Amino acid sequence: MKHYVLDGRVMTPHFPGLGRYARALAQALPPLLKADEALHVLVTPETAPRPPESLPLRGTPFSLSQQWEVPRTLRALQAEVYHSLYLLMPYRPGVPTVLSVNDLIPLTRPAESTLRARLFFDLSLALALRTARLVVTLSEQTRRDLLARFAYPAERVHVVPLAAEERFRPVATEAILSLREKYALPDRFILYVGSNKPHKNLVGLIRAWSLVQTDALLVIAGAWDPRYPQARVEAALHHLEARVRWLGPVAEADLPALYAAATGFVFPSLYEGFGLPPLEAMACGTPVVCSNAASLPEVVGEAGLLCAAHDPAALAEALQRLLDDAALRASLRERGLARAQQFSWTHTAQLTLELYRQLDL
Secondary structure (H helix, E strand, O other): OEEEEEEOOOOOOOOHHHHHHHHHHHHHOHHHOOOOEEEEEEEOOOOOOOOOOEEEOOOOOOOOOHHHHHHHHHHHHOOOEEEEOOOOOOOOOOOOEEEEEOOOHHHHOHHHOOHHHHHHHHHHHHHHHHHOOEEEEOOHHHHHHHHHHOOOOHHHEEEOOOOOOOOOOOOOHHHHHHHHHHHOOOOOEEEEEOOOOHHHOHHHHHHHHOOOOOOOEEEEEOOOOOOOOHHHHHHHHOOOOOOEEEEEOOOHHHHHHHHHHOOEEEEOOOOOOOOHHHHHHHHOOOOEEEEOOOOHHHHHOOOOEEEOOOOHHHHHHHHHHHHHOHHHHHHHHHHHHHHHOOOOHHHHHHHHHHHHHHHOO
């Protein structure tokens, strides 16, 4: 029996994006395994729900003890391959290793991180790259960023894109009406889903929204980090209190209906390693406006309205077109649904499994 080990210890609230990546991969891989292959998923005691074949470990990715606890587990399993989704990992696992690198934001946008954070990220990633036999990036953009900054063989870096989960699909009218009632949302609104970290460019979004002539609401959903209050300050500066709704965190179960209820989805990010929210919105049939920065054109393609990331006026023009033109919205909806179907977790798992088998030769 060949034993593949996926490190799912990122399935905690501290890693919302990585956690979704790990859960989806842990679910998509098992149906593709051959009779002589088995998948084991490392988790922490706080992981819930746990995927099948979970192996609880005490050490988190931040603990020193993982440097001996994970290798000991790998030896006990006689594992053929270890896959880490995070750069904080055992740096001598004793097993051929696949490393996923999701983005290089501390290095590509250094002004948004402290010197200490940048040095820590740089050192940790360098150690992880020395450990890894193969590297997975989620986009060609991240692959280019990685190879530009680290001396790692290009032929060992493989692009494996993410996908929207199956639950992101067009939603019944009843569910949309229920969602609007639950969150007291109007019939017409533009939605943003994500954090308020500086690279998400919410300040640029607020400036753009101040230029849009509409009675629609801008709804901003996602956890709020108090370290970055600039977007709220900008909204107050433009007297937009009545035109912007700060929804805060939304239950995962409500996200498909929230996307589907929106008149359009906006994603003005300045940098993304992949950019999952626009793909989720398209999968739900919601027209998308987003920036043309980093990996986002790889995700959205020609299925959305792309505009310059640093130009609020261009973003405002795209949002105005979307709100004013019903035919355009219908066209973007159809193009978005078709584009989203080009990504699937089965395909992502197939590409990932091919790398496992490549190391196992």
